[in-house]
Amino acid sequence: MIVAGARQPILIAKPVDFRCGHQALALMVQTELKLDPHSGVTVIFRSKRGDRLKILVWDGTGMVLTYKVLEHGSFAWPKVQDGVMRLSRAQAEALFEGLDWRRTVARRVAAPTAAG
DSSP states (O other): OOOOTTOOOEEESSOOOTTOOHHHHHHHHHHTSOOOTTSSOEEEEEOSSSSEEEEEEEOSSSEEEEEEEOSSSOOOOOOOSTTEEEOOHHHHHHHHTTSOGGGOOOOOOOOOSSOO
8 A cells, every 4th residue: 555654644534526536636635624735645535435445645756546446345434523534554554455444453562671
């Protein structure tokens, strides 16, 4: 999955028209989310049926648009407040794989006290 740097993906709550290409989606990021689509931010868009997604990201040389359709079922879409929701990289990758991203939990690991 293409995810630029350490930026957090943003999920748009409302479904978008999947006939939109990269320019129209970048314009939505700019006008509706008030974000710079060329900043490296990764934006995940969903279809009305919830079985398709588009990922838009600027990789430093051009706009990358990834499109995925699940053959069976639909993606586990989160409930979103204020129009967008931030996902961790692990959650976004689980979503992209068709897994339930809500089951992805980060674990804190204590640093070892000595090299072994």
